[in-house]
Amino acid sequence: MKIKDGFIKTEIADKIVAIPVGANTVDFSGVVVLNETAAFLWDLMQTDTDKQALLKAVLSEYETDEESALSDIDAFLQNLRDKDFLCE
Amino acid sequence: MRTICVAGLYINIKSADEAFFSSRFKDYECEFSQNPDMTMKTEVLNHITAPEGEICFQQNRVCLLKLPNGRFCRYLKCTKTNEIVFMITYTADYSNVLIEILDTLCIDGLGPTNYEYMYTGFMFANRLTVLGGTVLHGSSIALDGEGIVFSANSGTGKSTHTNLWRQHFGERAEIINDDKPAIKIEKGKAFVYGTPWSGKTSLNNNVKHPLKAVVFLSRGEQNKIKTMDALNAVLNLSRQLPNPFYDSEIGTKTVDFIKKLYEINTPVYDLECNISDNAVEVSYNGIFKGELL
Structure with missing residues (x-):
């Protein structure tokens, strides 16, 4: 799975945002606000990956336990699915 | 073919409706350029044929093709007749644009000249964006030589508000452009420029002023102005600046x-405002005197 193409992730005024460009603007005219962990996952998901790889990356990057990391990843993925930002 | 200079861009332009555009472009005409930043040509035809090319995007009646010569071609078909009603062929950097419009085109009462006006404006906005500037959807006015762009979705009251500024300040206020002013950043400073594409009105001047502020306007019972938080500013700017579905670049x-x-x-x-002189005072005091909520 990966995040759909057509978002520009950038930092503006200390906020990390992903702005839709091109064909993505047809279905979504908002701005995606990312916290630090979401931005980390967003970057990993620019290329095809899976939940296990995301979990491994989060555990090696952040001081967190597996249960919390998995819960955060699931919530993030569900959010992406709800907004139709995910290619699976 | 004439050369116009808009926001510092030299554009060689051949219009289909010469009478209409010679008047619209009059204040922007300059000496013919042998080396323009952009060339645009519009033709009104009784039949438009799509070229062969690779389909990049197709949705509803719109199709975007990449042509073998590297150019792009976007066209719209009529739902009833399946005829192509307009087609725009352009280089990837919009330096060369051909707009073809069907002579019978009429959508919501708008005919070929209206579409020529709109599409030349969109293509100019794309070219300026490629070159590092932009066009902001908004009504822009200068007060004592400082430019302000009031931006909002169509029908909110941008022009109504700038008209109130002109009534309030008289000669101190000068319209820059009533719908699509250009913005460029030069040597670390933003400037707002008039363009000949000013929406439903012909309110535009070929002028350049330092950009004092961008104001997102909404209707309200009370008049109030505050600094827009960064996220809302980014959201609003991304909606009112060029971001066409057919070109992610x-x-x-x-x-x-x-x-x-x-x-x-x-x-x-x-800015939340009603239609009153007090709306002008509140927005002026916020922008120029820092009297904010």
Whole structure:
């Protein structure tokens, strides 16, 4: 799975945002606000990956336990699915 | 073919409706350029044929093709007749644009000249974006030589508000453009320019002023102005700057431009207002005197 193409992730005024460009603007005219962990996952998901790889990356990057990391990843993925930002 | 200079861009332009555009472009005409930044030509035809090319995007009646010569071609078909009603063929950097419009085109009462006006404006906006500037959807006015762009969705009351400024301040207020002013950042400072594309009105002047502020306007019972928080500013700017569905490169450039506007600390305000002289006083006091909520 990966995040759909057509978002520009950038930092503006200390906020990390992903702005839709091109064909993505047809279905979504908002701005995606990312916290630090979401931005980390967003970057990993620019290329095809899976939940296990995301979990491994989060555990090696952040001081967190597996249960919390998995819960955060699931919530993030569900959010992406709800907004139709995910290619699976 | 005439040369017009808009926001510092030299454009060689051949219009289909010469009478209409010679009047619209009059204040922007300059000496013919042998080396323009952009060339645009419009033709009104009784039949339009799509070229062969690779389909990049197709949705409803719109199709975007990449042609073997590297150019792009976007066309719209009529739902009833399946005829192509307009087609735009352009280089990837919009330096060369051909607009073809069907002579019978009439959508919501708008005919070929209206579409020629709109599409030349969109293509100019794309070219300027490629070159590092932008066009902001808004009504722009200068007060004592400082430019303000009031932006909002169509029908909110941008022009009504700038008209109130003109009534209130008289000769101190000068319209820059009533719908699509250009913005460029030069040597770390933002400037707003008049363009001949000013929406439903012909309210535009070929002028350049330092950009004092961008104000996002909404209707309200009370008049109030505050600094717009960064996220809302980014959201509103991304909606009112060029970000066409058919070209993600333009959207990418627009995101760069928003970043630059922030880096040079361009003030962005959130104005809620009604139609009154007090609305002008409140927005003026906020923008020029820092009297904010």
